[in-house]
Amino acid sequence: MRWTRAAGRGLLVAVLLLVGSVASGVPGDGGRRDAGRGPVTLATAGDLTGYLGALLDDWNRARPGEKVTLVELPDSADETRAQMITDLRSRENRFDVLNIDVAWTSEFAAAGWIAPLEGRRFPLDAFLPPVVDTATYDGRLYAVPYVTNAGMLFYRADLLAAEGERPPRTWAELERQARTVAPKHGVGGYAGQFLPYEGLTVNAAEAVYSAGGAILGGEDGRRVAVDSAAARSGVGFLARGVREGWIPREALAFTEEESRQAFQDGRLLFLRNWPYAWAGASGPGSKVAGRFGAVPLPGPEGPGTSVLGGSNLAVSSGARHPETAADLLAYLTSDAVQRRVLTEGALPPVRAGLYENEALVRRFPYLPALRESVLAARPRPKSPRYDQVSLAVQAVVHDAMAQRQSPEAAVRRLADELAAIAARDGR
Numbered sequence: 001m002r003w004t005r006a007a008g009r010g011l012l013v014a015v016l017l018l019v020g021s022v023a024s025g026v027p028g029d030g031g032r033r034d035a036g037r038g039p040v041t042l043a044t045a046g047d048l049t050g051y052l053g054a055l056l057d058d059w060n061r062a063r064p065g066e067k068v069t070l071v072e073l074p075d076s077a078d079e080t081r082a083q084m085i086t087d088l089r090s091r092e093n094r095f096d097v098l099n100i101d102v103a104w105t106s107e108f109a110a111a112g113w114i115a116p117l118e119g120r121r122f123p124l125d126a127f128l129p130p131v132v133d134t135a136t137y138d139g140r141l142y143a144v145p146y147v148t149n150a151g152m153l154f155y156r157a158d159l160l161a162a163e164g165e166r167p168p169r170t171w172a173e174l175e176r177q178a179r180t181v182a183p184k185h186g187v188g189g190y191a192g193q194f195l196p197y198e199g200l201t202v203n204a205a206e207a208v209y210s211a212g213g214a215i216l217g218g219e220d221g222r223r224v225a226v227d228s229a230a231a232r233s234g235v236g237f238l239a240r241g242v243r244e245g246w247i248p249r250e251a252l253a254f255t256e257e258e259s260r261q262a263f264q265d266g267r268l269l270f271l272r273n274w275p276y277a278w279a280g281a282s283g284p285g286s287k288v289a290g291r292f293g294a295v296p297l298p299g300p301e302g303p304g305t306s307v308l309g310g311s312n313l314a315v316s317s318g319a320r321h322p323e324t325a326a327d328l329l330a331y332l333t334s335d336a337v338q339r340r341v342l343t344e345g346a347l348p349p350v351r352a353g354l355y356e357n358e359a360l361v362r363r364f365p366y367l368p369a370l371r372e373s374v375l376a377a378r379p380r381p382k383s384p385r386y387d388q389v390s391l392a393v394q395a396v397v398h399d400a401m402a403q404r405q406s407p408e409a410a411v412r413r414l415a416d417e418l419a420a421i422a423a424r425d426g427r
Contacts, residue, residue: 036323044099046075051345066324088113093318102134103380109137110384114314145350149309150373154271158291178246182269189246192272196394204397207234210304216381227415236407239400296373306377392417
């Protein structure tokens with residue numbers, strides 16, 4: 001009887017240990033077969049640098065029973081979003097984990113396409129604080145920040161130095177230098193991404209935010225906040241640049257790539273762009289290599305406010321193996337993997353500590369300025385109808401910059417259009 005009781009106790013301990021190992025999420029325990037665990041797919045826009053495959057290979061070697069299949073969608077954000085939504089609406093559940101633009105989180109969460117997450121499972125305290133806000137909707141966490149981004153002001157250090165000038169910290173300084181220094185050296189003054197597409201929404205939001213305004217208010221984005229003096233000031237700054245000539249009219253057709261190329265070819269004094277432009281401007285064939293720098297965006301009275309870019313990782317509401325999917329999110333946001341996101345993928349990480357690593361700063365000199373920009377940045381307007389909001393912003397602001405409508409009239413029109421969108425959402 002004593003042997004039987006001891007054996008029973010031993011069997012019970014073994015069962016408890018087995019259950020604990022199943023719930024622990026420890027790499028290497030790929031033999032698990034509980035309902036929440038198994039193979040998953042990760043859908044993302046095209047991996048241009050090829051770094052993601054290596055990260056997932058490491059995962060797959062450690063977890064042979066929970067392999068991740070990478071599904072690369074088109075490079076275009078609009079096409080990627082369309083394919084994801086088609087799958088989510090059809091409930092085909094081809095995608096378990098989604099690498100989504102930060103601006104899509106609210107839309108996907110409001111539609112019920114992605115599942116809420118337990119914050120305690122992820123190292124949120126280790127992230128740059130503003131990025132966490134992009135992953136929430138209506139007070140709940142629906143995604144985990146994966147990479148971040150913030151707009152920066154690239155400037156020709158050699159041309160400013162020749163005139164005894166420093167990089168601008170205010171709109172007034174930028175305007176003055178764009179009007180006076182740029183023509184002396186035969187270059188354009190200032191450009192951003194002003195074609196009517198998502199890039200213009202970002203540039204417009206940055207101008208409005210920098211002036212102290214907002215486009216939508218409330219956690220759910222259903223309150224229109226754009227009809228303000230601050231919004232008129234922000235839109236007026238962009239429209240004035242084109243009217244006075246320190247924003248070249250050709251910039252009205254610029255996306256990220258056209259604007260980067262113009263700066264890289266030595267045709268601009270100032271450029272608003274994402275940090276990725278640093279590599280091209282420093283590379284072979286660049287006419288400005290070694291002669292430029294980058295600082296946070298200026299604002300009316302001092303440093304401005306960037307829009308947060310980047311992407312978040314979310315778990316589909318129809319995920320076949322949600323426990324494995326959640327573990328994958330934790331893996332991809334771990335310190336070691338986030339370091340590789342920067343060094344192998346050339347993408348800004350969300351881990352705050354990496355921005356203060358001396359070796360990484362030597363390799364990526366823009367990191368301190370990018371950290372400052374991210375910490376002061378804000379998300380794009382949160383709305384369950386974000387695509388419609390963005391289209392309205394693009395159209396209205398482009399009309400103001402093209403001098404077809406005054407900034408005051410443009411802001412009133414935008415407020416009316418956003419109110420109509422919010423009303424449709426409320427029905």
